[in-house]
Amino acid sequence: MAGIREPFLPVPGFSWLGKNIGIKDESPDFAVALAEVPCPAAAVFTRNNFPGAPVVVGREHLADGQLQAIVVNSKNANTATGAGGIADARRSCELLAASLDIAPGLVLPSSTGVIGVPLPMAILEAACRDAAPGLAPTREGLEAFARAIMTTDTRPKGISIEVGGATITGVAKGSGMIEPQMATMLAYFFTDAEIARQDLQEMLGRVVNHSFNRISVDTDTSTSDTVVVMANGLAGAVNAGKLEQALMEAATYLAKEIARDGEGATKLIELKVCEAPGAEAALAIAKAIINSPLVKTAIYGADPNWGRFVMAVGKVFDHPVPLEGLRIEFGPEDAGLGISASDQADGTLDRIADYLRSSEIEIRVRLGQGDFEQTVWGCDLTEGYVKINAEYTT
Amino acid sequence: MAGIREPFLPVPGFSWLGKNIGIKDESPDFAVALAEVPCPAAAVFTRNNFPGAPVVVGREHLADGQLQAIVVNSKNANTATGAGGIADARRSCELLAASLDIAPGLVLPSSTGVIGVPLPMAILEAACRDAAPGLAPTREGLEAFARAIMTTDTRPKGISIEVGGATITGVAKGSGMIEPQMATMLAYFFTDAEIARQDLQEMLGRVVNHSFNRISVDTDTSTSDTVVVMANGLAGAVNAGKLEQALMEAATYLAKEIARDGEGATKLIELKVCEAPGAEAALAIAKAIINSPLVKTAIYGADPNWGRFVMAVGKVFDHPVPLEGLRIEFGPEDAGLGISASDQADGTLDRIADYLRSSEIEIRVRLGQGDFEQTVWGCDLTEGYVKINAEYTT
Numbered sequence: 129m130a131g132i133r134e135p136f137l138p139v140p141g142f143s144w145l146g147k148n149i150g151i152k153d154e155s156p157d158f159a160v161a162l163a164e165v166p167c168p169a170a171a172v173f174t175r176n177n178f179p180g181a182p183v184v185v186g187r188e189h190l191a192d193g194q195l196q197a198i199v200v201n202s203k204n205a206n207t208a209t210g211a212g213g214i215a216d217a218r219r220s221c222e223l224l225a226a227s228l229d230i231a232p233g234l235v236l237p238s239s240t241g242v243i244g245v246p247l248p249m250a251i252l253e254a255a256c257r258d259a260a261p262g263l264a265p266t267r268e269g270l271e272a273f274a275r276a277i278m279t280t281d282t283r284p285k286g287i288s289i290e291v292g293g294a295t296i297t298g299v300a301k302g303s304g305m306i307e308p309q310m311a312t313m314l315a316y317f318f319t320d321a322e323i324a325r326q327d328l329q330e331m332l333g334r335v336v337n338h339s340f341n342r343i344s345v346d347t348d349t350s351t352s353d354t355v356v357v358m359a360n361g362l363a364g365a366v367n368a369g370k371l372e373q374a375l376m377e378a379a380t381y382l383a384k385e386i387a388r389d390g391e392g393a394t395k396l397i398e399l400k401v402c403e404a405p406g407a408e409a410a411l412a413i414a415k416a417i418i419n420s421p422l423v424k425t426a427i428y429g430a431d432p433n434w435g436r437f438v439m440a441v442g443k444v445f446d447h448p449v450p451l452e453g454l455r456i457e458f459g460p461e462d463a464g465l466g467i468s469a470s471d472q473a474d475g476t477l478d479r480i481a482d483y484l485r486s487s488e489i490e491i492r493v494r495l496g497q498g499d500f501e502q503t504v505w506g507c508d509l510t511e512g513y514v515k516i517n518a519e520y521t522t
Numbered sequence: 523m524a525g526i527r528e529p530f531l532p533v534p535g536f537s538w539l540g541k542n543i544g545i546k547d548e549s550p551d552f553a554v555a556l557a558e559v560p561c562p563a564a565a566v567f568t569r570n571n572f573p574g575a576p577v578v579v580g581r582e583h584l585a586d587g588q589l590q591a592i593v594v595n596s597k598n599a600n601t602a603t604g605a606g607g608i609a610d611a612r613r614s615c616e617l618l619a620a621s622l623d624i625a626p627g628l629v630l631p632s633s634t635g636v637i638g639v640p641l642p643m644a645i646l647e648a649a650c651r652d653a654a655p656g657l658a659p660t661r662e663g664l665e666a667f668a669r670a671i672m673t674t675d676t677r678p679k680g681i682s683i684e685v686g687g688a689t690i691t692g693v694a695k696g697s698g699m700i701e702p703q704m705a706t707m708l709a710y711f712f713t714d715a716e717i718a719r720q721d722l723q724e725m726l727g728r729v730v731n732h733s734f735n736r737i738s739v740d741t742d743t744s745t746s747d748t749v750v751v752m753a754n755g756l757a758g759a760v761n762a763g764k765l766e767q768a769l770m771e772a773a774t775y776l777a778k779e780i781a782r783d784g785e786g787a788t789k790l791i792e793l794k795v796c797e798a799p800g801a802e803a804a805l806a807i808a809k810a811i812i813n814s815p816l817v818k819t820a821i822y823g824a825d826p827n828w829g830r831f832v833m834a835v836g837k838v839f840d841h842p843v844p845l846e847g848l849r850i851e852f853g854p855e856d857a858g859l860g861i862s863a864s865d866q867a868d869g870t871l872d873r874i875a876d877y878l879r880s881s882e883i884e885i886r887v888r889l890g891q892g893d894f895e896q897t898v899w900g901c902d903l904t905e906g907y908v909k910i911n912a913e914y915t916t
Contacts, residue, residue: 178836178845208832208845210863243829244863421815422911429912435637438602442572451572451602469604469638510912511905517816518823518904 136271137288139295139318141165141362144269145262146276149255151248152203152241156276158252159200160224160259161316166234167358168325169195170332174353181206181213182237183354185221189233193325195358196234198316199224199256200277202301205352206239206247216247223256238314240279240301240352274299277314280516285385291374292366294321300382302353313386315340315355317378321371322361331372332357339379342504343387344418355379387505388488392512395427396488402501403494409447410495410502416440417493424509427489432480434467437493453496458483460490530665531682533689533712535559535756538663539656540670543649545642546597546635550670552646553594554618554653555710560628561752562719563589564726566734568747575600575607576631577748579615583627587719589752590628592710593618593650594671596695599746600633600641610641617650632708634673634695634746668693671708674910679779685768686760688715694776696747707780709734709749711772715765716755725766726751733773736898737781738812749773781899782882786906789821790882796895797888803841804889804896810834811887818903821883826874828861831887847890852877854884 138144146159171190173183189195199220206213221235239247263269274284278301288297302313323331336355357375388396399418404410417423420440426433437456441449457466458480465483467476483489532538540553565584567577583589593614600607615629633641657663668678672695682691696707717725730749751769782790793812798804811817814834820827831850835843851860852874859877861870877883 175839176833176836177839177842178832205829208829208863210845242827243832244827244861244866245829421907425908425911428908431912433636433638435599435602435639438572438637439570442570445569445571448571451604467638469602509908511908513815514819514822514903514905514908517819518825 133288133290135286135288136267136274136299137295137297138265138267138270139297140320141360142318143263143265144273145259145264146269146272146274147262149251151201151251156272156278157202158255159273159276160263161198161273161318162228162263163196163358163360164362165360166194166196167360168193168323168328169236169356169358170325170329171236171354171356172332172336176353178208180239180352181209181217182239183352184214185217186236186238186354189221189236192233193329194234195236195356196230197224197228198236198238198356199259200238200240200314201247201252202277202279203241204239204245204247205241205243207352208244209246212246216249216252219249220252220256223253224259227257227260236356238277238352238354240277240314270297270299274301277301280391282389285382285389287378287381289374289378291321291370292363294319294363294366294371296321296374296378298378298382300386302386313340313353315379315382317357317375319357319359320361320363321359322363322365323359323368323371327368328357328359331375335372335376335379339376339383343383344415344504344506384505387507390507390513391516392510392514393507394487394510395508397427397491397506397508398489398503399491399493399506400501400503401493401495403453403496403498404500404502405495405498407500407502410500411504412444412447413441413449413493413495414502414504416444418504418506421509424506427484428508428510430481430484432477432484434480441493449495449497453494455494455496457492457494458490461492527682527684529680529682530661530668531689531691532659532661532664533691534714535754536712537657537659538667539653539658540663540666540668541656543645545595545645550666550672551596552649553667553670554657555592555667555712556622556657557590557752557754558756559754560588560590561754562587562717562722563630563750563752564719564723565630565748565750566726566730570747572602574633574746575603575611576633577746578608579611580630580632580748583615583630586627587723588628589630589750590624591618591622592630592632592750593653594632594634594708595641595646596671596673597635598633598639598641599635599637601746602638603640606640610643610646613643614646614650617647618653621651621654630750632746632748634671634708664691664693671695674785676783679776679783681772681775683768683772685715685764686757688713688757688760688765690715690768690772692772692776694780696780707734707747709773709776711751711769713751713753714755714757715753716757716759717753717762717765721762722751722753725762725769729766729770729773733770733777737777738809738898738900778899781901784901784907785910786904786908787901788881788904789902791821791900791902792882792884792897793900794886794895794897795889796886797847797890797892798894798896799889799892801894801896804894805898806838806841807835807843807887807889808896808898810838812898812900815903818900821878822902822904824875824878826871826878828874835887843889843891847888849888849890851886851888852884855886
C-alpha cells in the first residue's frame with residue numbers, strides 16, 4: 129500500500145472553497161468543490177426515512193453517475209422542511225451551476241446542522257452566485273472546504289493517499305447523530321484516478337460497509353449522511369484493487385477520526401469481537417457493546433468494570449454465548465491483559481484501569497465459539513456529550 | 523379503582539427487614555421479606571443471556587409456583603460468578619430457610635450491584651442466620667426493606683393500593699441498566715388477596731408487559747432484573763379483574779418512579795406514539811425516541827429541537843412514516859402545543875422551550891397513519907448520568 133502522505137493534499141483537476149456566509153455565527157459554513165470536467169461519481173446516503181432535502185436532490189442528480197461540483201452548507205440540515213426545502217436545494221444547485229457554467233444536474237448539494245428550520249436562502253443564493261472566483265486548486269482551498277463543513281467537530285478531518293500515479297483525498301465531518309446503520313456523516317473523496325462509474329459505485333458500497341458503517345458515537349442515525357466520491361480521470365487508470373485498498377484505507381482513517389472526535393469524546397475505542405459463530409453474531413455483539421452507555425461511561429472513567437461487557441454481550445438475545453468461553457482482553461494482543469469468569473489474576477483490575485487511561489483503547493471480546501470476527505469503532509460517553517447536546521439549540 | 527393509599531402500607535401476614543451488613547459501605551444492603559404461610563407466587567426475570575446466579579436459583583425455586591420468603595442483597599449482583607456464584611445463592615437460601623424454619627425451595631434470592639465480583643459470603647451467611655428476630659410486620663420494616671434494595675436510587679419506591687378487602691403493596695429499585703426488554707429492575711409485590719398460582723403468573727406477565735417493559739433509562743438490559751408477586755391469601759378472594767387493575771396501577775406507578783429516578787435524571791418523560799398503523803410500529807417508534815440520546819439531552823436542556831424527534835422517528839427503517847402526517851405535541855392535549863413540517867406558528871418554539879422546563883414532560887407523536895397507540899416512559903440524559911457511571915466502580 130502506498131504511504132499516507134498528509135491530511136490535505138490537493139488532487140489535480142479539482143478546486144475548493146470554504147468560508148463564512150453568516151448562516152448562524154462567524155464560523156465557516158459554506159463550501160464548494162469543483163472538478164475541471166464532469167466526473168464519474170458514486171454516493172451512499174442515509175437510510176433515515178426522513179432524508180434531508182439535499183439527499184433527495186442529490187439522489188436525483190447522481191442517477192446518471194456523474195457530478196462536477198458539490199455545494200455544502202453547515203449549521204442547517206434543510207431537513208423536515210417540506211417542498212420548500214426541496215426547492216431551496218434545487219435553487220442552490222441552479223445558482224451554483226450558473227456561476228460555474230455547468231449543468232445544475234452535475235451539482236450535489238449537502239446540508240448539515242439543525243433539523244426542521246428553513247434555510248436562510250437570501251444569503252445562500254448570494255453565496256452560490258458568487259462562488260466561482262473563490263475556488264482554488266490548493267491545499268488552502270481544500271482545508272477551508274474541510275473546515276466549512278464542520279458542525280460540532282473540534283477539528284477538520286482529511287487524508288490523502290497516493291495510489292499508482294493518482295491521488296485520493298478524502299475529507300469528512302461528523303461528531304454527533306452517528307450510528308453505523310449506513311454512511312452517517314458527510315465525507316467527500318476526490319481522486320484523479322480513472323474508473324468507470326458502475327465500478328466506482330460498487331467499490332464505494334463495499335468500502336462504506338467496512339468503514340463508516342462500523343462507527344458509532346450515539347446510536348442516532350442522521351438524516352443528512354452522505355459519502356461521495358468523484359473521480360476526474362486525469363491521472364488515467366490505476367489498478368482497481370489498489371484503488372479500492374487506498375479508498376478503504378482513507379475511509380477507515382476518516383471513520384476513526386470521526387469516532388475519535390465524537391461529541392465530548394476523550395477516547396477512541398477500537399473493539400474487535402472474535403471467535404464468533406458467524407459474522408452477523410459478531411457484528412450484533414460488537415454493536416451492543418460499542419453502543420452501551422454503561423460501557424462507554426466506564427471507559428471514560430477508566431473503571432475496569434468488565435461486568436458491563438458481560439451485560440452488553442448478554443443483551444443480544446438472539447446470539448447466546450456461553451459464559452465459560454467469554455474473555456475480555458484489553459490492549460495489544462501481546463500484552464496478555466484479559467479477564468474472564470474463571471481467570472481473574474491478582475492485580476488484573478488495576479492493570480486494566482491503568483490501560484483505560486490511554487486516549488486510544490483497544491478491546492477484544494473473545495466468544496470462544498468460532499472463527500468469525502468484526503471490528504467497530506466508537507468513543508467514550510462524557511459530560512461533554514451531554515453539555516453539547518443540551519445546549520446545541522435551534 | 524380503589525384509591526392509592528400511601529407508599530408503604532404493610533400487608534397483613536407479611537413481615538420485613540432491611541439493614542446494613544457492610545457489603546460495600548454503610549448504606550443498607552440486606553433485605554428479607556417473609557410470609558406467614560407458603561404463598562402462590564409468580565415472577566418475571568431478565569432476558570439477558572447472562573442472568574445473575576440468583577435469577578438461575580430463583581427460577582428453580584419458583585418452578586412449583588410457591589414462595590414464602592425473599593432474600594435480597596444490594597451492592598453486588600452475584601453475576602458472571604460461575605458455579606461458585608450459584609452455590610452462594612443456594613447457600614443464602616438454605617441459611618435463611620433454617621433461620622425461618624421453612625424449606626429452602628420457598629426462598630427467592632435476589633442480588634443487585636456490580637457484576638463479576640464474588641459475594642462476600644462470610645457476612646452474608648451471618649446475616650441470613652440471624653435474620654429471623656429482625657423481621658417486623660410494620661411500615662418501618664417495609665420501608666427498611668425498600669431502602670436496603672437500593673443501589674444508585676436516590677429514594678425508596680413503594681406503593682400500596684386497596685382492592686376489595688385486600689391490599690397490594692409493591693416496592694422497587696432500579697435506576698441504571700434499564701431498558702424495557704423485560705422486567706428491568708427489582709420489584710416485589712405483596713398481597714393478602716387469594717389467587718391461584720397459574721392465574722397470578724399470567725396476570726403478572728400482562729402487567730409487566732405494560733409497565734416495567736415500557737420504561738427506559740439507558741437501553742442497557744440488566745442481568746438481575748426480577749419482578750415477583752407473593753399472594754398469601756389471608757384476605758380471601760377478590761375480583762380478579764379488579765386485582766389485575768390494582769396490580770397494573772401499582773406496577774405502572776413504580777415503573778414511572780424508576781424512570782423518574784433514573785441515574786442523573788431531572789425529568790420524567792411520558793411519550794405516547796399515536797395514529798400508528800399498528801401496535802408494533804407504535805412501540806418501535808416510541809422506543810427509538812425514548813432511547814435517543816439526542817432527544818434525551820434536548821429535553822434536559824429544554825431545547826425545542828423538534829427535528830431530533832423527526833430524526834428518531836425516521837431511523838426506524840422498517841416503519842416509514844410520511845412527513846406530511848407527522849406532528850409532535852408537547853404538554854396536555856388541551857394545551858394545543860404542537861409542531862410539524864407544515865405548521866410552525868410564531869412563538870411555538872419558545873412555548874415548547876418553556877414547557878420543557880417542567881419536571882414531568884408529556885409528549886405525543888402523531889403519525890397520521892392509523893389508530894394504534896403505545897405509551898412509554900423514560901428520563902432525560904444529564905451530566906449526572908455520566909458522572910455516576912464513570913465513577914460507579916468495582
